Amino acid sequence: MNKAPQLKRVLAGLMVxxxxxxxxxxxxxxxxxxxxxxxxxxxxxxxxxxxxVPPAATLHFVSGQVPAVVDASxxxxxxxxxxxxxxxxxxxxxxxxxxxxxxxxxMPDVIKMTVYLVGDPAKGGKADTKGFMEAYTQHFxxxxxxxxxxxxxxxxxxSNPGWLVEIEVLAAKK
Numbered sequence: 001m002n003k004a005p006q007l008k009r010v011l012a013g014l015m016v017x018x019x020x021x022x023x024x025x026x027x028x029x030x031x032x033x034x035x036x037x038x039x040x041x042x043x044x045x046x047x048x049x050x051x052x053v054p055p056a057a058t059l060h061f062v063s064g065q066v067p068a069v070v071d072a073s074x075x076x077x078x079x080x081x082x083x084x085x086x087x088x089x090x091x092x093x094x095x096x097x098x099x100x101x102x103x104x105x106x107m108p109d110v111i112k113m114t115v116y117l118v119g120d121p122a123k124g125g126k127a128d129t130k131g132f133m134e135a136y137t138q139h140f141x142x143x144x145x146x147x148x149x150x151x152x153x154x155x156x157x158x159s160n161p162g163w164l165v166e167i168e169v170l171a172a173k174k
Contacts, residue, residue: 035111035172037147046141047150051111057172060103064116064168065095066158078162085120085128088165089135096169097139105171107139108146112170115152120164127154132165 033054040049053059067088074080082088097107117127129152140147148169158166 035174037111037145039147046137046147048111048147049149051149051172053111053172054174057174060100060105060109060171060173062096062099062169062171064114064166065092065099066160066163066166067091068095076162077160079121079164080162082160082162082164084122084131085117085164086131086134088163089132089167090138092165092167093135093139096167100169100171103171105173108144109171109173110140110146110148110169111172113148113150114168115150116155116158116166117152118155118157118164127152128164 033056035054035057036052037048038050038052040047067082068091069076069081070083070087070091071081083091093107096110100106100109115132117129117132119125120128120131132152158164
């Protein structure tokens with residue numbers, strides 16, 4: 001006697017209740033967790049110590065963005081064409097904001113930022129973190145309390161000698 005058809009019926013009978021239980025559990029009563037930004041203890045510095053993202057959130061990786069030309073009359077591979085670190089940071093952050101808005105996101109959705117700064121010859125070859133922060137705090141900190149985790153790294157150079165800044169971000173939305 002062939003028991004295969006009987007076994008298939010038994011397994012099918014078990015799978016439907018199991019699938020229903022799983023579906024109910026997935027749609028469950030447990031509330032979806034929010035994105036949590038952990039503050040730096042005792043600090044008002046405008047970055048998060050860490051950011052926790054729940055499984056229900058969608059992650060959006062935005063490629064590194066570089067400065068826009070601010071002086072078309074300057075040589076295309078010169079700092080003069082793109083401006084100082086503050087100016088370059090402003091144009092890069094503006095590009096990032098526009099990209100995010102095109103994805104139905106905004107700056108408060110940024111959860112991680114990596115900033116690459118080239119040493120500015122006008123600053124003795126040191127990265128102008130002050131100039132970067134002046135642009136950064138126009139978007140993060142103050143009334144905008146959804147701060148990203150962040151790293152700022154001085155690099156030897158970027159692919160255009162006139163670029164002092166490149167920024168990439170990771171955004172998340174529930």
